[in-house]
Amino acid sequence: MSQIETEVLIVGGGIAGTAIARELSRYKVDATLVEKGVDFGQGITKCSSTMMCQGSNTLEFRSEYHNSRLVWAGMPLMAPLCQELNIPLKRIGSLELIKNQAGMRRPEKMIRRFNEYRGKYIPPEVEPIQLIDRETLRSWEPNLNKQFIGALYDPNIAVNDPVRLTIALAENARQNGVNILLETEVLGISAGIDTFDVQTNNGSIRCRYIINAAGEYIGKLAQMANADDFALYPVKSYQAVLDKKIGGLINHMVFTTENGMVSPTIHGNLFFGISPGTQRLGKAHDHSTDQKLADAAMKHAQELVPDVSAKDIINSFVGFIVFRNFEIGWHECTVGVSRWVPRFINASIGFPGICAAPAVAKEMVEILTKNGLRLEENPEFNPYREAMPDFSELSDEEKKKLIAQDPRYGHVVCRCETVTEGEIVEAVKRGARTLDGVKFRCRPGMGRCQGGFCGPRVTKILARELGVPETEVTKKGGESRNLIYKSKELLEAQQ
Amino acid sequence: MKLQDVDVAVIGAGPAGMAAAIKAKEAGAENVVIMERAEELGGLLHQCVHNGFGLLYFNQDLTGPEYGHRFIEKVMDTGVKPLLETMVVRLTEDRQIGAVNIREGYITFKPKSIVLAMGCRERSRGALNIPGTRPAGVLTAGTAQRYVNVEGFVPGKKIVILGSGDIGMIMARRLTLEGAHVEAVVEILPYIGGLIRNEVQCLHDFEIPLFLEHTVTRIHGEERVRAVTIAKVDGRRNPIAGTERTIACDTLLLSVGLIPENELSVMAGIRLDPVTGGALVDEMRQTTVSGVFAGGNVLHVHDLVDNVSWESELAGESAAKFALEEKPQKQGEISIKAGTNIRYIVPQTISGQRDVTLYMRVTEPEEMVRIKVGDIMTKGIRAVKPSEMLKIELPAETLKKLKDGTKEIIVDCEKRGGK
Known part of the structure; x- marks a missing residue:
């Protein structure tokens, strides 16, 4: 059992934790991030939609909400961040659909509010939202249900891949000196006068500050330090990814307040989900999908885009958000120092987590400074991260060149997403330890056959690169092995 | 042979592709290539170690590898050129093929005619949208078959199989012989999805319980499958409340249908039949794109390999004729x-x-x-x-x-x- 000392301990390797770690790596500070899982972004980050910038719908939040400020402040930060980290971000714009004349009131109010807030809370680089009429709507979205009479258009909405963003943030943070420990679960915290002693399954860590970015476990972690001065509720929804062959059905993210949304993804699939609503569904840490929600989501999606069909679903998963106490504004977030325990800082963004993360990270620097941490700039900070090679996106010439350099790029392992052995090896080099780890970095198994063809091949490559037998390769760590026995092992055991 | 001189290019070297390539050669096409993503010819036949192949075509009861071997030898003897570990990634309407492999890198060429023989893939859990958690241990039956028969692994000890397709039933027997216990085969329809001979030889002979008009309504387990819940369904295939029962298991195999693998066909602008999922073809097995033919499971899912071979021979012969005559043939008009x-x-x-x-x-x-x-x-x-x-x-x-x-x-x- 090891014992380490660090100035700042970040607990949680989701979008919040990794964004904070990367922001802190701009400074000369001894920071450590611990994540209990084998990889980054595998908790609620994975359960988020692909929507990157929450625009008009957050205008419903009260302007004094901390959350609103973070969302708005985060909007102009996302594009440059993605550029530095070399991951794709695509601005697609959103359309909040209007059903009838009575439905015009809300968008009109939103526009008024937007104009009022612009320059005050909303940064000037955010583009204005506007109403579009039925004809424009039809020409932009010919496959939309014809019943809608117009829409509130928000050009700021973008999509990317939240898990890839999280992984990229972690990679960049590590590259800039943050100590990252995976499979390290916090088991207990004892607060001293000016340090914490944190017990983990991998030994103990002494630190001065704790940043609680434990996602859905934020309450549990806060409790360990007696810093749980808030109440949180998990809310579950349902999301589904559809085959790329119908990816062009919709060009913008389309939604209504009661129907949820249908949107293209950054990878060219179509995606739909129901809005989580305020119903308090689901137990903490239960990420199982549910037939009722699935049926409701499909019904809603078809009300928006009638050609969406269950036969095109290639995967579905739960949407999961941890909300703050419903009674005091369920949209509000919990970012700040605990009222009871100094230097214990909570960072739960709730809705809408991903796009607020860059702003949360910046704010965390302020909070730490205010609470006595001296932060000196790190002159060696390198904001850039080399992109993962993406074979399918290359031109013919680039493909030839890459294969000439490394023939493993000529070995296509995943047919559906055209993923090569070269990319899988690179993913492992960058830290993938599981089948899901490979999948979230370079997509084998994310396509329509869901790993039916490439599964055995990826398992083999992963085992070879990690130097373990194939029976020890897991889907997502722990006991999640796909292959438990070698041939004849069961028969021999019976004799 | 230079790729520029290819008369007939066959995409896929399973039973369909091999039969088509051999026939194309025999019908007079000089330069025939067969392009295969795997390391060897034969496709899925290698993992089908059970018997029942060739009863019609050879009048003999062969195993999959035996059946395949006869065609592999013929491919070699007739001088068809195999391009192995080569993935076709592009196909255009004017018959340009783009492919990658580790030797030549990215290659493009335009054969005189093409036979599509990419076979089919299995429907996955995602496509079925089964509610529950997302643990390891949920596999399609064909993937499990590859693990057991080719790679040398057994996925688990207590198995539930959803769907009574042929591969599912064959895997029920195979896993039993490997020492695993198949707890149930669950079929949503009132009758089995595969051949009668497989129901008798794979399920009844091994006393494996078969639940007709049932389906899996939930998957349990965080890291690895722990159990599944099954329920009886009504006439509209909806689960009936109160009939649920939970079966402890560590593996769920899916044998719930096969889908022709037509991404390349769509890329080339070939029109598909919404029911078969394969190309619309005429009696020569020509698709709606002139000079592109198709045969076997890429066209429609067969239950006997013998028919796959016959159908693909027809496609291969037509492709050779097209390449030799080099004039567009009209699709049938009736x-x-x-x-x-x-x-x-x-x-x-x-x-x-x-x-x-x-x-x-x-x-x-x-x-x-x-x-x-x-x-x-x-x-x-x-x-x-x-x-x-x-x-x-x-x-x-x-x-x-x-x-x-x-x-x-x-x-x-x-x-x-x-x-």
Whole structure:
């Protein structure tokens, strides 16, 4: 059992934790991030939609909400961040659909509010939202249900891949000196006068500050330090990814307040989900999908885009958000120092987590400074991260060149997403330890056959690169092995 | 052989591709290549170590590898050029092929004609949308078959199989022989999805419980499958509340249907039949794109490999003819339409000039039926099942009975007598 000392301990390797770690790596500070899982972004980050910038719908939040400020402040930060980290971000714009004349009131109010807030809370680089009429709507979205009479258009909405963003943030943070420990679960915290002693399954860590970015476990972690001065509720929804062959059905993210949304993804699939609503569904840490929600989501999606069909679903998963106490504004977030325990800082963004993360990270620097941490700039900070090679996106010439350099790029392992052995090896080099780890970095198994063809091949490559037998390769760590026995092992055991 | 000189390029080296390539060569095409993503010829036959192959084609009961081996030898003997570990990633309407491999890198060429023989893939959990958690241990039956028969691993000890397709039933037996315990085979329909001989030889002979009109309604377990809940379904295939039972298991295999692998076909602008999921073809197995032919499971899912071979030989022969004549052939002009209790028919169009074999499936099982091909032919059959493909021979002689200008022939499967 090891014992380490660090100035700042970040607990949680989701979008919040990794964004904070990367922001802190701009400074000369001894920071450590611990994540209990084998990889980054595998908790609620994975359960988020692909929507990157929450625009008009957050205008419903009260302007004094901390959350609103973070969302708005985060909007102009996302594009440059993605550029530095070399991951794709695509601005697609959103359309909040209007059903009838009575439905015009809300968008009109939103526009008024937007104009009022612009320059005050909303940064000037955010583009204005506007109403579009039925004809424009039809020409932009010919496959939309014809019943809608117009829409509130928000050009700021973008999509990317939240898990890839999280992984990229972690990679960049590590590259800039943050100590990252995976499979390290916090088991207990004892607060001293000016340090914490944190017990983990991998030994103990002494630190001065704790940043609680434990996602859905934020309450549990806060409790360990007696810093749980808030109440949180998990809310579950349902999301589904559809085959790329119908990816062009919709060009913008389309939604209504009661129907949820249908949107293209950054990878060219179509995606739909129901809005989580305020119903308090689901137990903490239960990420199982549910037939009722699935049926409701499909019904809603078809009300928006009638050609969406269950036969095109290639995967579905739960949407999961941890909300703050419903009674005091369920949209509000919990970012700040605990009222009871100094230097214990909570960072739960709730809705809408991903796009607020860059702003949360910046704010965390302020909070730490205010609470006595001296932060000196790190002159060696390198904001850039080399992109993962993406074979399918290359031109013919680039493909030839890459294969000439490394023939493993000529070995296509995943047919559906055209993923090569070269990319899988690179993913492992960058830290993938599981089948899901490979999948979230370079997509084998994310396509329509869901790993039916490439599964055995990826398992083999992963085992070879990690130097373990194939029976020890897991889907997502722990006991999640796909292959438990070698041939004849069961028969021999019976004799 | 230079790729620039290729007459016929066959995509896929499973049973369909091998049969097509051999036949193309035999029919006179000089330069034939067969492009295969795997390391060797044979496709899925290597993992099908059970018997039952070749009963019709060779009049012998062979295993998959034995059946495959006969074709592999012939591919080599006839001088077809295999391009292994080569993935075709692009196909255009004017027959340009783009492919990658580790030797030549990215290659492009334009053969005179093409045979599509990419086979099919299995429906996955995602496509079924089964509720519950997302643990390890949920596999398609074919993937499990590869692990057990080729890679040398057994996925788990207590198995539940959803769907009674042939691969599912064969894996029930295979895993039992490997020392695993198959707790249940669960089928949503009132009848099995595969062949009767597999129900008898793979399930009944091994006393494996079969639950008809049941489905899996939930998957349990965080890291690895811990259990599944199954329930009885009503006539509309919806689970009936109160009939749920939970079966402890560590593995769920899915054998719930096969989907023709037509991404390249779509890329080339080939029109597909929404029912088969394969290309629309004429009696020569030419698709809607001139010079591109298709055969085997890429066209429609077969239940016997023997038929895959025959159908693909036809496609290969047609492709060779096209390459030699180098003139576009017209697609047939008479549509063959599915009527009463017929799910689909391949080919979808015919010329009316040649002998043709109609491959078809019924929608519902039925006994004592009569197949009516328009008003030119009827054929009595004792029993029909959706899982067993029907073949109806239509000789050119019979087709002469068609009235001039016939545009459409409807095929019905009617109950005989009706008394």
